[in-house]
Amino acid sequence: GAGVSQSPSNKVTEKGKDVELRCDPISGHTALYWYRQSLGQGLEFLIYFQGNSAPDKSGLPSDRFSAERTGGSVSTLTIQRTQQEDSAVYLCASSLTSGGVHEQYFGPGTRLTVT
Amino acid sequence: QQQVKQSPQSLIVQKGGISIINCAYENTAFDYFPWYQQFPGKGPALLIAIRPDVSEKKEGRFTISFNKSAKQFSLHIMDSQPGDSATYFCAAGIYNQGGKLIFGQGTELSVKP
Numbered sequence: 001g002a003g004v005s006q007s008p009s010n011k012v013t014e015k016g017k018d019v020e021l022r023c024d025p026i027s028g029h030t031a032l033y034w035y036r037q038s039l040g041q042g043l044e045f046l047i048y049f050q051g052n053s054a055p056d057k058s059g060l061p062s063d064r065f066s067a068e069r070t071g072g073s074v075s076t077l078t079i080q081r082t083q084q085e086d087s088a089v090y091l092c093a094s095s096l097t098s099g100g101v102h103e104q105y106f107g108p109g110t111r112l113t114v115t
Numbered sequence: 116q117q118q119v120k121q122s123p124q125s126l127i128v129q130k131g132g133i134s135i136i137n138c139a140y141e142n143t144a145f146d147y148f149p150w151y152q153q154f155p156g157k158g159p160a161l162l163i164a165i166r167p168d169v170s171e172k173k174e175g176r177f178t179i180s181f182n183k184s185a186k187q188f189s190l191h192i193m194d195s196q197p198g199d200s201a202t203y204f205c206a207a208g209i210y211n212q213g214g215k216l217i218f219g220q221g222t223e224l225s226v227k228p
Contacts (some may be wrong), residue, residue: 004158031214041219042121042204043159056215089156095214103149104214106158 002026004107006092012113013082021077021110025094032075033104037089046090049075050097071114082114117205129224134192136222138205141186145207149216150179150190150214153202162203163190166210186218 016018025032034046045059052108060066064082069075078089079086089111093104121138128134145155149164154168165172165179165188178191192199202223206216 001133033216037188040221042119042220043216045207045215045217048215050214059215073172093158097214103164104216106151106160107130108156110159 004092004094006090006107006110008110009108010113012035012115015084015114018078018080019082019112021079021090021092021112023075023077023092023094023107025073025075025092026105027073028106029094029096030072031095031097031102031104032069033093033095034075034077034084035091035093037091037098037109039088043093046077079112082112084114086088087112116177119205119217120218121159121205122224124220125223126225128195128224130195130197130228131228132195132226133193134199134226135189136203136205136224136226137140137187137189138207138219139185139187140207140217142207142217144209144216147208147210148181149206149208150177151218151222152204153204159204178214184198192224195213197226197228200224200226 007022032049035043040053047067048056064080067077089109091109093106095102095104123128149203150162153159176193181188203220205219208216
């Protein structure tokens with residue numbers, strides 16, 4: 001079946017502009033995660049959605065970052081007033097959850113460059 | 116307390132050799148420790164995972180060793196192959212708190228033929 005898809009694959013934007021990154025999780029996966037991967041760094045947790053529960057936003061670095069998940073499926077990560085330090089690969093993952101931790105399946109990421 | 120420290124940052128191994136990557140954590144609430152493998156231009160993929168009820172888990176050429184008292188765990192790749200060349204990430208999570216994972220900084224492995 002289809003894996004996690006993300007769009008766009010690459011995004012170049014000017015400092016100060018807003019950007020939206022999209023994630024389509026695997027069908028039937030109830031949990032969805034956003035991570036950020038800066039050059040040469042590990043994955044930094046941003047936000048986690050689980051079903052209809054309130055999302056865990058503890059990893060969002062500033063109030064310029066927000067995310068929503070519509071209908072329990074597609075998610076959009078929005079970065080307002082982008083800064084150069086926002087340049088990174090943004091990875092989305094999804095997993096089945098019925099108690100406990102399950103394997104996270106990652107998409108290929110969106111490479112964001114802020115000029 | 117939420118950090119996971121991974122070493123080395125990069126590793127070069129000859130074909131057929133053993134690759135060893137180490138991770139250490141501080142938060143004693145962590146009870147789920149996966150390793151992910153990432154090829155260039157791709158998202159990470161789960162390789163193997165362990166929970167603290169066992170000290171070792173083996174899947175093919177990949178073995179996780181876990182030392183609960185030292186709060187350390189490691190990945191061993193036996194008979195390393197050029198196709199294993201990738202970036203490896205350790206991670207830690209709390210099993211009954213859903214899927215939020217804290218990742219290490221990554222190790223870039225290069226296996227020379």
